Amino acid sequence: MTGAVVTAWSAISACGVGRAALRAGQARPTRVDGGPGDEAFLAADFVVDEALGTKGTGSMDRSSALGIGVVGDVLAGLAVDERTGVVLGTTSGSAQTQLEFTRDSLTRRKPYFVNPATMPFALMNSAAAQAAIWHKLTGPNSTIAGGRLSGLGVLRYGTRLLAAGRASGVVCGAVEEYSAARAWLEEHRGRRGSLLGEGAAAVFVEPAGSPRPVLAEVLGIETRVAVDGDPEAALASGVRRVLERAAIEAGDVTTVALSAPGGLLGEAERAVADAAFSGLTAVVDPAEAVGDVGAAIGMFQVVAVLDRPGFALVTALDDDGTVGCGLLRVPDVS
Template sequence: MSVISPYGLGKAAFRDGFTAGRSALSKVDVADDLPYVEAGVVDGEAVSVLLRDDCDLNSRSQRFIGRPSSLAVGTLALMLREHDLLGEYAPAQRALVLGGDLTTTDRAMDLMYDSLTEELPYHVNAKQLPSTAMNFPTTQCAVRFGLQGPNSTITSGRVTGLSVLNYARRLHRAGRAPMVLAGAVEDLNARRSWITWHGLAGQEPRPLGEGCCVFLTESAESAAEHGRTPMAEVLALEFGTTLDPARATEALTTRIRRALASAEVDAADVDLALLSGVDGDAEHAAVTGVFGADTPAVFPGDLIGDTAGASGAFQLAAALSDPAAGLAVLTAVDPDGQVGCGVVRILSRH
């Protein structure tokens, strides 16, 4: 596991902050005119130093690739500090699946604004065009680290983190790559803030957060061959959709029960449930309905902010950090009706 979060750089910083229950939210400058007063912000200067030292990216290059790509590239750089994946696998064997929600929307809106307001529609900054594509952070990671295997970008709202794990699992099952780096990234900017606020339909604005989590996924045999101790095993993943938001609890309850059956575990065996929403109304109702009120329900977003498309990845990071988690359930509900559930067995923490 590799993490860049509002707690700092690295999985140790995240683990220490999360297990201590320490809030990583900080006050937002009133002059920024944003619809919230707190946010979980990553130290941009620390990321900049990491990219300069580990990836040989100067400040100009970092401005070009943008904040989402900087977070993703930096997180992979931390992973490669710990594991010599470039030496262990040929370029075509190195796969990457990276998810997100609004990661390139900010730059896409910049380009669209210029196209609508300049004298002619094509009077835009052409250098910005690549960074408006949804898969730009993924491709930047592939270019920087020679990841020439399957390269995929996933975006499915709050369900993204679970969808990324599912996609990585399918690549493994199909024999497409012996090693898949799977993760999600979300950055914090003014446009994402206002887009999210307008989507709340009058609800209280929730603190937003940003960051990136990446997981090295491989078979148990591959891990043993390279001297790695597995941290977790994905036992089951289930997904669904409901057209009626009022039935989200019912839809998620069904997926939780299916996931438990697929994993061949009982509800009583689950030690911890990790929820994607900061408020978690529909999720909490479903989790309580299946597991009862005694099973701890954790909202990582309460501590680091709502990371949207990266929330599922941070839920898994939290499960890997929580000393009480032996068997964990991850849930997600997106406002557009998507729901998801994952069952994960924690094997070790290192």
């Protein structure tokens, strides 16, 4: 048991901005240019100038803006102190900003004739740092670059900050923007799965005993590396371990949220779910609503189960051989 609970959440995606929009789940792909594909699930309702204003956003990339937006939405109405932290997950930051900054350093008159205002946004930790600055959060600030395992990594990191007394509460989230650069990178990696999407999702995690209504208890998180090239076996081992540590039987789990990476990894994930939880009442695939949001998919899986009472398992697999799962208990408040 981690002793941590989720008490607030929000999301920005192709479904719209906020909790109600994601629950409605009504999204359509948008036509895009410049990449290998013709369509993507864009968060079209999130317009940076309208959501954040024009001051300080002129050079801001979309990844950072999404991070600021979702963290602000999570914190709306919450009374937090100076020890509140922010941990955000990512693949590598904004691929588009990194590409453009690198290109400018090579094509402008001299390598140092680049736009200095874009430099902070080319860094991997830009979204987390900008979110903390924007919302005046002075607690721990970290970035987890774990690919599709980022959601679980962020949640584990946040609960450890609480257990160590380093923070009074932590906004745990993940961000992924859509861009032509990201689309081409995914294409050359041989990616196969849902249409690409963009978005951000986050939860507020604090120690058990909070006066706020509890949306979920974080019971445990397990990660593995498939060193023998068998992600299915590695994931199955992690699932068994997280259930054992929480003293939960497989039959007690009522919901599994899949990361749906596509290809062989997707088949391995589905095989584990089918073998271990054949009596499930629900299998949730957030990518069906928001597209393949990369590193943000784990947090979308977490928020997707918050309306489903019972024990919920979140699974994840990444191309680098890492696999993981997280177990939550969602109370029945009906």
